[in-house]
Amino acid sequence: MTNSIKLNTGKAFPSISATLLDGTQVDLGKAYGGADWHMLVVYRGTHCPLCTRYLNLLEEQKSALAEIGVSVLAVSADSKAQLTEHMEKLTVSYPIAYGLTEAQMKALGLYISAPRSAQETDHNFAEPGLFIINEQGNVQAVDISNVPFLRPELEVVVRGLSFVRSQDDYPIRGTVEY
Template sequence: MTALATQTVHRLNNGDTFPDFRAELVGGGTLNLPADVAGSWSIVLFYRGDWCPFCRTQLSDFQKHIEQFAALNTRVVALSVDALSEAQNTVSKHNLSFPVAYGIDAQATAAAVGNYLSDGSDGKPTYSQATGFVLSPDGKVAVALYSSSAVGRLNAADTLGLLKYMQAAHA
């Protein structure tokens, strides 16, 4: 195991305030979390990269349900270590209408939100493993889902059901 795989990090728990996080967006501008999603429920998806078929499936799944999320006052954002060209390819190929950030620093991200990192055994530069958060309108973590590999991530149907349940409970 490499040092990256054994690094101790703090993972976010339900009720924790999501840390301030900044990343550049495909199409220009900057994503500032949690400020840019304050006042609405939100889904924050850290994905491994354009090369990952599981990530592409997840992002496409959320895009297919984007109107249902909007009806629940829920915003979706996605972030990866990808270079701008790779992130643009992901957005274009899957017609993503939600904000997609690129060029995040994997180790800084792990320090901030506690996601697992690749161990380099696949020959790729270090990247963030799939990690998903549902944030309440006040920027607190309602759900944190950490994966240590390609599988084990939020999907749109389960997330929609959970949002409906949580919003009814907070009504």
């Protein structure tokens, strides 16, 4: 049996940083651009066509997320060169960071995979994760998968967040400890 960490909803999102293409270090859990909530999307890397599709679909939801005060950031374990290559396939305007380490993946409770071959990629990588961090810096919602084809539909996520944000007393779900 392997040990794994599960981020508890309602608790502080860990302070983890990664690098943007321009060299800027970003805190993966911090909202930006006037938003008070934040969505972090962890993707597998440039080798994954489903990730490319998902990131491009996320761009279509960016303005709806901004309207409800949610900023967007994506990150992978890819290198700067790999992200640069991937940007040629992406039509996104939100920031994407690179260099997520295995220790950071573990701190986020993500599944980690080894490449099937050198043609796929040259490093272990995180399987998909989606984190919603609220204005207190706490985990509001989380979705973690071990495969790229099990991810939440982004339109459903936006509708759900719109509903939650419109309520004064909607609780953070999944906080019962066991």
